[in-house]
Amino acid sequence: HVVLNxxxxxxxxxxxxxxxxxxxxxxxGQVMPKIIYPSGETQYLCKLLPTPIDLIGRRFMPIRSYRKKHDYNYELHWTNYDKIMEVPLLSGCFMFLRVSVLEKVGGFDDRYFMYAEDFDLCRRIGEISKTVFYPFVSVTHVYEKGSYKNKKLLKYHIQSIIKYFNKWGWFFDTKRGARNKKCIQTIKLL
Structure with a gap:
C-alpha cells in the first residue's frame, strides 16, 4: 500500500x-525511498523518535546554529543517507507499507487530522516489524511546509503533536530511548 503527499x-x-x-x-513492514528536493538535494526525513524538546526546539528556537546541530543528530545527517538502514521514524510524505502489517496495526489512528499521524503509524509499525530507509531509488518532494506559513495549519500541527505525546509519553518514554539507542548503534555498525 502506498500513501503519499x-x-x-x-x-x-x-x-x-x-x-x-x-x-x-x-x-x-514499511520502506521509504530517498526523498529529494526539486533541486536534487537530499531531504533529511529519517528521524529518531522525538522528544518534546526535539519538536518544540527545532520549530520555535530562533538560534539557527542550535537547530543545525540538533538536526544533525535527530535527522541522522551523519549517516550520509547512502545505505539501507532501519530507522524508527520515516516521513509520511511517501510511505510504502506491507498491507498485512498495516492491517495488524489497525491503519492510521483516527485521532489525528493531519501532522504526527505518520509518526504514530511508523512507530506502531516499528513495534512489530522493521521500518527501513532504502536510498537506491528516489522521489522528489516539493515540501511546502504549510504549517510554517499558515496559522490554521500550525494549530493542527500543534494539536497533533500534543496528541502524539499524550499517547506515547512526554518525558517518560522508555521505548523511545531504547529504540533510538538501538538505531544509532546498528547504523554505526554498517
Missing part, C-alpha cells in the same frame, strides 16, 4: 524496486 513525483520504476525489496525482506 500530492507534491511527490518521480521518474523510473520506484514502486517496482521497492516491491522487490519488500518481497526479499518479509520482516520489513
Amino acid at each position: 500530492p507534491d511527490i513525483y518521480w521518474d523510473g520504476d520506484v514502486i517496482g524496486e521497492l516491491t522487490k525489496y519488500m518481497d526479499r525482506n518479509p520482516d520489513v
